[in-house]
């Protein structure tokens with residue numbers, strides 16, 4: 001399996017950075033995800049509410065899936081169904097897989113049509129809506145800029161204004177044409193490239209939960225690289241507890257109590273470009289071509305994974321002053337921003353966020 005994200009974390013690994021990056025590198029050599037090995041049971045097999053969990057590497061990161069179901073068999077099948085969906089998303093939507101829908105789309109000339117899988121189409125369609133709602137801060141056509149910054153990091157020099165403006169003409173979500181009837185996608189400008197790195201992990205969570213429910217799971221906690229859906233309750237009937245990582249030190253900044261919702265965090269802790277000893281966000285501001293520099297940690301709670309993931313990316317691009325009123329207007333979305341300086345972090349949150357925090 002190919003890595004889902006960019007190779008920036010590989011650079012981080014080479015500099016002795018963290019485990020998630022290491023997993024990504026190991027993944028380059030792993031052909032498939034092994035589902036059956038580590039499934040463990042935390043309650044007896046004949047318990048009326050069995051909870052199973054399994055951790056593995058998927059989509060270039062680390063996943064943990066817990067299922068609660070009437071019995072152990074069902075819980076086990078539900079967990080396997082979730083991992084099968086992660087594989088589907090990777091196969092269809094990774095820009096690293098040449099024959100995925102997105103890989104194929106990126107190889108087409110401007111104006112050519114491609115029929116894509118219903119899942120890919122839905123993801124693009126919902127992504128475009130969030131692009132519009134976020135005033136273009138979220139933009140799945142950022143890939144040429146991402147590639148430009150990746151090359152710059154490799155060469156250890158900042159991209160020039162000229163290089164950035166050359167690729168910027170190929171960036172813009174409004175240049176994607178989607179036709180629902182024929183399920184076709186068209187990129188209308190030469191050299192356009194799509195990258196679902198800011199949305200597909202969240203979408204994979206939603207597809208996984210749907211598959212788990214179809215198998216008979218009554219509750220689940222699904223974590224892919226720190227983006228989480230927490231559906232129903234734990235086997236003991238209590239809400240799921242999910243930590244928000246501290247951006248400036250090891251450990252958690254706070255713990256959230258979640259039920260029937262999703263949470264995603266975007267930030268520079270795990271993935272970044274490093275040039276001349278300075279870290280640049282892997283999220284690009286499509287309006288300027290520069291890496292986002294607003295907040296090192298943005299956490300979004302939403303009703304589903306796709307929404308949480310995409311808005312966490314969007315709110316990393318927008319300034320807090322721009323984003324906070326926008327977030328207050330959006331139905332069912334709560335946001336937490338943690339910014340520097342590291343010695344005394346500045347914390348801003350939307351009005352309903354505190355209700356989810358346990359400590």
Ligand code: ADP
Nearest residue numbers: 137138139140142195197198266282283284313
């Ligand atoms: P993470 O993958 O660390 O959870 P995000 O969900 O914020 O982070 O996604 C970041 C990825 O999204 C980048 O690596 C890149 O592939 C893509 N991306 C970068 N900038 C944007 C943007 N402005 N809008 C949408 N996607 C973006």
Ligand code: MG
Nearest residue numbers: 198309310313
């Ligand atoms: Mg995202």
